[in-house]
Amino acid sequence: MKTLKLILGENWLWRRQIANLALMDIKKTCRGAVLGWVWLFVKPITYIAVFWFALELGLRAGGNTEYPYIVWLSAGLIPWFFMQEMINTGSNVYKRYPFLVNRIAFPLSAISTFFTLSQFIIFLMLVVLLVVLCYVVGAPLTVYALQLIPVFVLMLVFWNLFSIMCSPLSAISKDFYNLLKALSTPLFWLSGIIFDVSNLSSGALHLVLAFNPVTFFAEAVRASVCENYWLWERPDVLLPFLAVLAVTFVLAVRCYGKLRKDVADVL
């Protein structure tokens, strides 16, 4: 309870710095290249194009839906890019800003927050491209797109908690971080980013994937932009995720409370 109050207090007190640091983080990512921020989009767009080429044109995936396959594919890949960045870098964010940990008195949870925020801003820019794509290919948004707002809030909260939970552990144990990094690519192939989870024939697999937050966010964005259903109509998707969120929340508060004072000593 005390740790939760601390986390919320830190983030509120430093809110102005958090916003500025998030922008600074994007600047830092773009730094050093002539084209700068263009590169933020080149990688995701190439990925989408390549997967679209291989899957729809090559393997003839998709087909019998009323929306084009590329919309469905992008709606899964774009949240994935954000989540991938959170798994790879967000889970070990103190490494990215060591001087904020052991040179300046800066609240550690706020480092997670501003990093999550910076990645989220990049994600939102890609979402704008996704919306443009929807209209270009003739699959305009419907009222279900309103669902994106709560989904985005959940995304921000969940992955911020994820970063607050994992970063102290990663700082203390390189094994933990290596494990997360090793899981990142398998997660992409297993989580239903490029295939439809509901096509899986095994019920057990369904159950396992229901507890995978990566699957949930890909499905949630798809539900809002192309598959057109409300998440509360699918308790089999929503409830397992809420359980995962609750567990992450408890673990994040616990890890942070226990380890935050040790991080500066071990980094």
Place this chain on the structure above:
Amino acid sequence: MSSKQTGLVLPDTQALVMRDEDSANPVAIEFDHVTKSYKLFKNDRARFMSAFSKNVPYKEVRANDNLSFTIRRGEAVAFLGTNGAGKSTALKIITGVSHPTSGRVCVHGRVSALLELSAGFDGQLSGRENIAFRGQLWGLSAEEIAQLEPRIIDFAELGDYIDQPMRTYSSGMKARLGFAFASSIKPDILVVDEALSVGDRRFAKKCLARVHEIMSDSHVTVLFVTHSSSSAKEFCKRGIVLDRGRNIYDADIKDAIAYYEGIV
């Protein structure tokens, strides 16, 4: 769950850190029986396991051991001691980077630290951006940063390099910028750790002059950490000698230096 929760809070009740910006308080810094211990685990795996279980064995090293002192506002105090005496640990606790294991720490006023000057900058950002970045963290508004910027750049003598990414700077350039920034932001408490050996002799002289200028303001409290007794004598009126984490001598600077030189 609830019993574990109380176990979680316990270290906080043992160690108390109070920090405010009350620069009118006649006491600037107070250490009351402060102990900082580092846990040395057998290996990284043991350290990791200790996050989940209390039964992991470790060796305890006390960097600060039952350390007590009070520094009043406007005082200039030198910390003397050999390597490993616990000077830097005490300063880290004062700046808020490190947390005491037990004891009570009160810090009244804003602390700016000249600790390891060349560190604490982001190599990807330019010098100018780093000034803005640090200014943000210090809580300055955009106008205040704009006002300070020319003064900092001028003092650091970086010339055209100020708009280059900091990873291209030499260590001397980083240290100069670090000193220029930390000494320009008008702190209530200034912590100087071996910083005056920055750059060449001419620049070191300039730094000394700057520290003198800051210290002429009777409200600024200065903590000075050094091995060199001559610069301690120049700045400070009081000396605290540390040895293995303990405060073993606390007196007038001349006596403290005499004592320190006696034990080295």
